[in-house]
Amino acid sequence: MTTHAEASHDAHALHPPEAHRSSRVEPAVLGMLLFIASEVMLFGSFFTAYFFVRVNGDAEWPLEPFELPKFVAGVNTAILVTSSFTIHWALQSIKRGSRAGLQAGLVLTLALGLTFLLTQVREYSRVGFNPADGAFGTIFFGLTGLHGAHVFVGLTLLTFATIRAFRGHFSPAHHAGVEIPGIYWHFVDVMWIVVYSTVYLL
Amino acid sequence: MRNPFKSEADAFRLVILALGYFALIVVAAAINRWLGLAVFVLLTLGAIAWIVRARREPPERTGPIRRSAPGERRILVIANETVGGEKLREEIRRRAEDYEERVRVICPTLLSRMRFIASDEDGARAQAQERLEHSLSRLREVGVNCEGEVGEADPLQAIADALRTFGADEIIISTHPEGRSLWLERGVVRGARERFDVPITHVVVDLEAEHEEVRG
Numbered sequence: 088m089t090t091h092a093e094a095s096h097d098a099h100a101l102h103p104p105e106a107h108r109s110s111r112v113e114p115a116v117l118g119m120l121l122f123i124a125s126e127v128m129l130f131g132s133f134f135t136a137y138f139f140v141r142v143n144g145d146a147e148w149p150l151e152p153f154e155l156p157k158f159v160a161g162v163n164t165a166i167l168v169t170s171s172f173t174i175h176w177a178l179q180s181i182k183r184g185s186r187a188g189l190q191a192g193l194v195l196t197l198a199l200g201l202t203f204l205l206t207q208v209r210e211y212s213r214v215g216f217n218p219a220d221g222a223f224g225t226i227f228f229g230l231t232g233l234h235g236a237h238v239f240v241g242l243t244l245l246t247f248a249t250i251r252a253f254r255g256h257f258s259p260a261h262h263a264g265v266e267i268p269g270i271y272w273h274f275v276d277v278m279w280i281v282v283y284s285t286v287y288l289l
Numbered sequence: 290m291r292n293p294f295k296s297e298a299d300a301f302r303l304v305i306l307a308l309g310y311f312a313l314i315v316v317a318a319a320i321n322r323w324l325g326l327a328v329f330v331l332l333t334l335g336a337i338a339w340i341v342r343a344r345r346e347p348p349e350r351t352g353p354i355r356r357s358a359p360g361e362r363r364i365l366v367i368a369n370e371t372v373g374g375e376k377l378r379e380e381i382r383r384r385a386e387d388y389e390e391r392v393r394v395i396c397p398t399l400l401s402r403m404r405f406i407a408s409d410e411d412g413a414r415a416q417a418q419e420r421l422e423h424s425l426s427r428l429r430e431v432g433v434n435c436e437g438e439v440g441e442a443d444p445l446q447a448i449a450d451a452l453r454t455f456g457a458d459e460i461i462i463s464t465h466p467e468g469r470s471l472w473l474e475r476g477v478v479r480g481a482r483e484r485f486d487v488p489i490t491h492v493v494v495d496l497e498a499e500h501e502e503v504r505g
Contacts (some may be wrong), residue, residue: 273304284311284315
């Protein structure tokens with residue numbers, strides 16, 4: 088005969104008790120949502136510093152003698168926006184049951200993301216100023232560097248998704264492993280659009 | 290309003306919107322700085338107005354996932370403190386007569402706003418579970434085939450959740466009488482009739498009167 092204490096012990100031996108959950112949002116998506124909310128606050132603090140420096144200074148932006156690589160960054164923006172289309176295509180493909188589309192979409196996204204990151208690193212070495220060059224340099228490298236770090240994290244997630252796609256993971260019904268990095272990747276893309284528009288163009 | 294990051298497709302839509310939003314501002318600012326500011330203000334106000342309007346829109350009507358076979362009756366009961374009321378029990382028993390019934394009782398947690406925000410709901414869930422089990426055992430005593438669970442603190446959300454897994458032919462909402470019922474004050478019954486494409490019966494349970502009768 089099993090005692091109450093033993094039954095209670097058995098019930099908790101293999102796994103923790105099931106969490107209460109509402110059907111409104113999947114836990115994994117909710118986790119990503121909360122993560123992105125914290126990221127928005129992180130970027131928000133950097134943008135606050137940027138606008139503070141810019142509004143307080145009377146001079147034109149960027150300050151003399153600095154010059155921002157608008158053209159290369161514009162091409163980089165096009166590359167990153169294109170990668171949003173390719174990850175979207177990858178996800179739509181697996182939803183329709185096309186594994187080839189998923190694999191091609193993920194590889195293209197990975198290649199485009201890597202190109203963006205390498206181009207940014209190359210630009211850093213040619214830009215002619217560094218983070219120690221006053222508030223302007225600090226903010227420029229702080230914001231673009233923070234974004235670059237996020238691209239790196241996104242690329243890591245996409246690498247895992249790509250490996251899994253080639254190993255036969257994911258199906259039309261189960262593709263959270265692509266959907267969640269996809270949400271993150273689009274977030275990174277939106278943040279770059281904000282960074283490029285405000286820091287480089289406006 | 291839809292969460293902009295609820296799915297990859299929503300997030301992708303946000304990328305396109307962000308692209309359009311900033312492209313318009315940058316082009317306007319290139320022509321004239323003040324024009325850029327005006328476009329920024331207009332687009333931002335437009336976005337805020339759209340968000341406010343989207344929040345006011347009533348949610349889509351929700352129906353059950355399936356209809357019952359002839360002779361079968363699936364009844365969804367939503368009740369909180371009144372879950373053990375005699376009148377509710379009698380109503381369920383009466384409606385289940387002549388059918389092969391299946392009754393699911395949902396007992397939403399009684400949670401204050403502060404506790405909801407702090408996710409401090411264990412005590413409230415335990416109390417709701419206790420009320421539910423008591424009610425289920427009383428229903429089983431009179432031969433009703435029933436099951437139950439503790440639901441979301443928001444009764445409309447609790448109904449929506451239950452309808453996704455339970456093909457109810459009708460919903461019974463049990464409340465205290467007018468003046469003592471928080472659900473009636475918040476328009477839960479009216480809201481349920483607007484939101485759910487299932488017949489809804491409202492049962493008023495006067496627990497005080499029932500207790501008086503028992504004492505008498």
